[in-house]
Amino acid sequence: GAVVSQHPSRVICKSGTSVKIECRSLDFQATTMFWYRQFPKQSLMLMATSNEGSKATYEQGVEKDKFLINHASLTLSTLTVTSAHPEDSSFYICSAPEFTDTQYFGPGTRLTVL
Amino acid sequence: DQQVKQNSPSLSVQEGRISILNCDYTNSMFDYFLWYKKYPAEGPTFLISISSIKDKNEDGRFTVFLNKSAKHLSLHIVPSQPGDSAVYFCAASETSTGTASKLTFGTGTRLQVTL
Numbered sequence: 001g002a003v004v005s006q007h008p009s010r011v012i013c014k015s016g017t018s019v020k021i022e023c024r025s026l027d028f029q030a031t032t033m034f035w036y037r038q039f040p041k042q043s044l045m046l047m048a049t050s051n052e053g054s055k056a057t058y059e060q061g062v063e064k065d066k067f068l069i070n071h072a073s074l075t076l077s078t079l080t081v082t083s084a085h086p087e088d089s090s091f092y093i094c095s096a097p098e099f100t101d102t103q104y105f106g107p108g109t110r111l112t113v114l
Numbered sequence: 115d116q117q118v119k120q121n122s123p124s125l126s127v128q129e130g131r132i133s134i135l136n137c138d139y140t141n142s143m144f145d146y147f148l149w150y151k152k153y154p155a156e157g158p159t160f161l162i163s164i165s166s167i168k169d170k171n172e173d174g175r176f177t178v179f180l181n182k183s184a185k186h187l188s189l190h191i192v193p194s195q196p197g198d199s200a201v202y203f204c205a206a207s208e209t210s211t212g213t214a215s216k217l218t219f220g221t222g223t224r225l226q227v228t229l
Binding site for chain 2: 044045105107
């Protein structure tokens with residue numbers, strides 16, 4: 001299947017700082033990528049749809065000014081958690097669809113905000 | 115409102131036997147369904163999918179069955195192996211929007227395959 005990478009895999013930061021997470025499609029181009037969040041023992045919740053060349057689309061309840069998304073190229077989307085707080089600690093995962101409707105997921109980023 | 119439900123949070127199956135994981139959905143607009151396997155602190159790994167125009171899709175040890183009238187799908191793994199132990203998520207999407215479709219995930223079922 002297609003390969004999606006994420007960086008970093010794990011990050012620990014102080015409250016109030018910003019953290020950037022990168023999502024790359026390694027062997028295909030993706031005009032759309034998706035960002036999910038998973039809290040412990042819960043399902044994956046879609047946060048936003050990242051669109052190359054245009055603004056991201058956010059799901060209800062997700063603050064667009066807190067979770068900044070930039071889809072800089074056909075292979076890269078970034079999620080920046082601004083002014084992070086402990087409640088933002090979670091597992092963040094991106095996905096990208098290849099030419100089918102099947103989405104391939106990155107390995108995830110564990111964010112811990114102290 | 116949980117549009118995709120996996121009512122069994124956990125399942126234990128003996129090695130070599132069949133594992134059956136179930137999933138129900140409420141949104142009749144969903145027309146593409148996927149199963150993912152997930153280990154802790156890793157991203158989901160795609161297993162198998164099915165379009166609503168089919169009622170069965172098979173790939174090796176994995177078979178997905180879709181019953182549209184009941185809004186129910188199931189994943190069969192046979193024979194089950196210890197390496198299959200993980201959390202399994204079903205997901206659904208509406209492909210008719212014409213753009214890449216976002217997925218709605220179920221709550222997951224933890225499968226444990228015992229020796």
